[in-house]
Amino acid sequence: MQATVTVTPAALPEVLLNVALVRPVFLWGAPGIGKSSLVRAFAESLGLECVTLLGTQLAPEDLIGVPQIVGDRSRFAPPESIARDEPYCLFLDELNASSAEVQKAFYSLILDRRIGTYELPKGSVVIGAGNRATDNALARPMPSALVNRMIHLHLRASVDDWLVWASANGVHRWVVDHLVQRPDHLWSPPPKTEEPFSTPRGWHMLSDALHAYGEAVDGDTLAVLAHGILSPVHASAFRAYVKTVRHAFDLDAVLKGEVAWPRDPQDRDLLFFLSEAFRARLAKDLPASKKHASPALQRLAFRAKALLIELAEISLECAQLVIATDDNGVPVLPSWFLIEVGRDLPRLAAARA
Known part of the structure; x- marks a missing residue:
């Protein structure tokens, strides 16, 4: 994805404060310009724990969990890192570098803030980040359905x-x-x-x-x-x-x-x-x-x-x-x-x- 309008690191927290609390955000930017540290600092400013998932290290079951028998039925039990009782910041780093199957597993989590029967606590924030294909970094095309589920911000380096x-x-x-x-x-x-x-x-x-x-x-x-x-x-x-x-x-x-x-x-x-x-x-x-x-x-x-x-x-x-x-x-x-x-x-x- 190519940048049309960009934000600086100093301007990013205010933008996130207004949009990330109501809609998932995807942060685009070149390697090494501070995307991850800015997201962690933003979560800290809200008093939220930042839970980071690396798209390149995930399999679909790492998100949707594994099936378990409850009574006479089976249901998927989401992983402990995601299924929390208190609100938190879920940071999906390198999201667009993950496999197509993993990206599909993110659909309901990003749009509906839900995995199976588990729903993110009210007040939680979902932010994704990734490099662009033009950065010669690992980046896979993001399906239009996933693109349309997030607000996209382009970060530029500011000396x-x-x-x-x-x-x-x-x-x-x-x-x-x-x-x-x-x-x-x-x-x-x-x-x-x-x-x-x-x-x-x-x-x-x-x-x-x-x-x-x-x-x-x-x-x-x-x-x-x-x-x-x-x-x-x-x-x-x-x-x-x-x-x-x-x-x-x-x-x-x-x-x-x-x-x-x-x-x-x-x-x-x-x-x-x-x-x-x-x-x-x-x-x-x-x-x-x-x-x-x-x-x-x-x-x-x-x-x-x-x-x-x-x-x-x-x-x-x-x-x-x-x-x-x-x-x-x-x-x-x-x-x-x-x-x-x-x-x-x-x-x-x-x-x-």
């Missing part, structure tokens, strides 16, 4: 929401500070091959590993950790960021002229990181129209042109990276700034020579 959560939950400062500078690194699309990719869950895992090793972790170990959890591009960028922390390189210091671009060939990864951070800073701070640029931002634009010349002397590739278009060929930096770069760089380069 602002995640950073608020991370700051309140002890996530390692290197991870937080890096994602403040490179919010686009929080998540990357799942690759078609078997290799790590970046997710909020992955960054949390990296944080736990860094806390375990301590900040004295050596460069080789840091490389093993980062490349074992994140996408290759994001792992390299994070290693370069850590190098800036350890060697007192900082983009603000470069902009102020307190330090120069790193020139050592061994610091080429650091130079790429600073170039990407420089590009992101300009894209964030420079307005779309020059007439809206304050004197301070006009000074930033002039300083940026001088820094581009210095950067090109060290690495033309890095200088081109700063002013390059995105993957769709759309300029990242404002057009007025790019025009000034093309007009002024030859003059500034001549003056520098």
Whole structure:
């Protein structure tokens, strides 16, 4: 199922509070963006126990139970994990990864909140979750009858929401500070091959590993950790960021002229990181129209042109990276700034020579 309208993690609890109490909800989203933890937190906020069933580990009898003889008749006895006396949150994780038979077994539970003669206690909540087929995750087509029994919400990763959560939950400062500078690194699309990719869950895992090793972790170990959890591009960028922390390189210091671009060939990864951070800073701070640029931002634009010349002397590739278009060929930096770069760089380069 493709997303048309999405919700952020911060907005999800209020939506669930209004709809999950009256109708079953299915939460779609990419792997690792926090679906399960958000559902558990929601259940906790209502004072409900969260009972999780994994669709990939279920057989139909795990839901409908097994027959037993009562008097002269048989009836199905639902499993103890479901048949409870007090209201609770039933979380059907990986529901769309379960077999067709298991999905059929969910029909009455989701629509009628009933299994055989057992009915969920009043006040109980039913929430399902799963990945999309486009995520290269295990996902089976969901029958239209099951689709029509639930309200469908599409969750998207939000760096602002995640950073608020991370700051309140002890996530390692290197991870937080890096994602403040490179919010686009929080998540990357799942690759078609078997290799790590970046997710909020992955960054949390990296944080736990860094806390375990301590900040004295050596460069080789840091490389093993980062490349074992994140996408290759994001792992390299994070290693370069850590190098800036350890060697007192900082983009603000470069902009102020307190330090120069790193020139050592061994610091080429650091130079790429600073170039990407420089590009992101300009894209964030420079307005779309020059007439809206304050004197301070006009000074930033002039300083940026001088820094581009210095950067090109060290690495033309890095200088081109700063002013390059995105993957769709759309300029990242404002057009007025790019025009000034093309007009002024030859003059500034001549003056520098």
